[in-house]
Amino acid sequence: MRIFKKDPDFKFMNKRWMAFAISGLIMIAGIFTYYTKGFNLGVDFTGGTMVEVSFRENISVGDLRSSLQDIGLAKSEITRVGRDENKFFIKTIQSLEASENQEEGGDISRHEEITIKMRKQFMTEEEKVSISAGKIDLNNSSLKKITDFIASNGISLDDAVDSAGKIDLLKKRTSTGLIPGIADIETLELKKRVVTLLKEKTYFGNFTFLSVDFVGSQVGYKLRQQTTLATIWALMGMLVYIGFRFRLIFGLAAVITLAHDIFIALSFILFFNVEFSLSVVAAILTIVGYSLNDTIVIFDRVRDNLKGMRRNNAEDILDKSVNQTLSRTIVTSGTTLATVLSLFFLGGEVIHAFSFTLIIGVITGTYSSIFQSCAWLKIWEKQFLGKKNK
């Protein structure tokens, strides 16, 4: 099968100014967004506390915000996960005002205070009654705790392990991590005595913390530094190798293309206000690797064609090389895009930001290797053609 009936013969090089203009515009818009809005940095980089909380009953972002306001966390960022799920990310960078426990522990004790206060605040009256009655919360108790609880109430250990296991599994199967009510327990076909016990002495908490992230403020700063440094070193390493295997001019063009990809991806992250976390960094690195691969494949062809063709017209050589590798570029991008899209749509919220960045990256990477990498060789036409004439 072939993508193109005839060998493709697109004139990519004479569109280079348009490509530069498009990329330039995106980057300018990106820089503008950076200065007006800035990155939506995750706690990885800012330091602070991020909690993912899941509620059993419907609650709106507004409700949640006013509830947080009551405990002095008005400035928290609240994001709903998905569209109609009752799951939220709550990000708190600010410290609690008038914190009692300032003197020792610093960041962490404030973090502890924040999570404790949130827990108290989110509890319904009903829950508070249940707690003071000594009931245990099935939705916020671990497998072990539930097992111990059942076993300590006169039920054999085997039955306790079996029942607790089933309850735990039920919890994990729900997308909220919460069991709605006793009716769901009754579908589990547990021993009658266990069900009676559960009805009497347990209740179903209204919310649960799915994840809690705390990062100390100076960690975030160091991480930012280290990540940037690692990327720069990686780019330098590639420059040297490509310069050695091809020629310096190729290395330069490749590194510029990669830097271009990073900046475009960052711009889109800014436009869509994607939370910038460590996994987004991993995604950007993936983009770099991916785009690099694309670029080298084309450069390799350019190197070949430089040997075989008359070297008076850089544009012909470059266009031909891009065209010759075009169907390969499309096939590879297509397959990679397929994986990345399935990650984005099916992979769940944990990797959402990550897969979003990858989608942008795969598209940018493909575009840049076709329109940008060779265009830079064209810009430095003299050096590109020159050396071989010796």
Add this chain to the structure above:
Amino acid sequence: MNNSNMWKIGLIVLVIGSSILMLYPPDKKINLGLDLKGGMHLVLEVQADKAIEIQTEQSIEQLKTLLKESSIKYERVRRVGTNKIEIYGISLDNERMVKDILDDEFKDYEYVFAGTQTTLSLIPNVEMRMRDLSIDQAIETIRNRVDEFGVSNAAIQKIGLGGGDKILVQLPGVDDPGRVKGLIKNTAMLEFRAVVSGPFVTEEDAIQDQGGVLPDDVKVFKTNPRRMDKGYYVLKTSTVISGKDLKSAKRGQDSYGAPAVSFTLNSQGASKIRKFSSANIGKRMAVVLDERIETAPTINDVLSYDNIITGSYTIEEVNDMALVLRSGALPAPLKYLEERTIGPSLGADSIRKGLYASIIGLILVMLFMLFFYRGAGINAVVALVFNLIILMGVMAYFEATLTVPGIAGIILTIGMSVDANVLIFEKIKEDLRAGKAPKSAIDSGFKKAFVTIFDANLTTIIAAVFLFQFGTGPIQGFSVTLMIGIIASMFTAVFVSRVIFDLVYSGKRKIKKVSI
């Protein structure tokens, strides 16, 4: 089939076979990272400065005792900064004797005499060693506590550049994160000190009681408001007994049956407390845990080996306190730099979804390759499956951990592995179109594409090495999977795929058509 194909097939079978062997059973061999599995991730910093400070305080105590024993008069001895000791008021006649003491007993210090003032400072090398030691000791203590609490598969290690100055604690699937955190953080520095006076409502009152200026040998301590009334006591700086004198600790109860911490002293500790209590009957003694007073009972009797600490404790608190006392004190307080807790249901959810998405993605890629390259597509699919098997096998062998960034590495690997095949196939097609005979087209396709694949992959590996070298945990996870994946893809996409081609077409003398 000729001989050279035989050994090639043998090699492939060997590699794939051993990968599967390493991988089996996959749920036991592949370590999922906490971001996928749920659990707790802590990064702690040992306040090594504090450890040095404590060491210096101990040296001061020792110095005072030695000076007293040799009847050398001095005005006062005090700590300056974390690692310096200043002695004031030594008369010149005694200088020789002081020098002897310092030479014999304080080899870790350099000293300077300037008139009646002597300054001791910790030798930098010794200090470095102490800092390292305090981190190692902290790791050991944390490990004891975590083990005793019953967390399985806990990973506790030094991280950071150089010898590492931070501690990473990973607790997969931990049951009760809040409690474990408390257990780890508890410095558990237990000290019994004589009460000079108290309680006072404010710190100022306490100082006022001592005439406005605190003498050298006393210090104001705060009570732990969870155990007793909020307030302040003036206590002696020197300790009656400390955590080192402890032999064991367990849950016990007071005479009313309320939970209490029961502990046994070693013989040294017992003799110290016996001596102290018999001389101080009717006076008060404070139990200080991590610089907070837990209780300050009156001494009614001579104390000896077995003792209890009472207070308004819950059973859980008593258990945890006994545990931290048993596991020994941390050499210095810890500071939390990072804490990430991923609940088990979120973990289960993300594994399920991630796995689902990856498999769908993989199937899409395979279908596409089969559809687009027909017969040769089978090569690509086989190569891809082999690649993943080898990647997972190697990861299992090195006990590497699969995390979200790791999945990123795998996706890139799939992309590059497919790409290698695409490059080869496109080259073969090109040659076929140019009128080359099928056999030589396959030959030259592999040969030419190899240079490209080699360059592209090696460049990526170079990048991955740099990222590994300079990056942090998650980035390292990414680069490890990427490196392994690329090397595996060189083997599968280039070597395995070639062998399949050879097998399919080697029997026939003349190939009319290549399915590609």
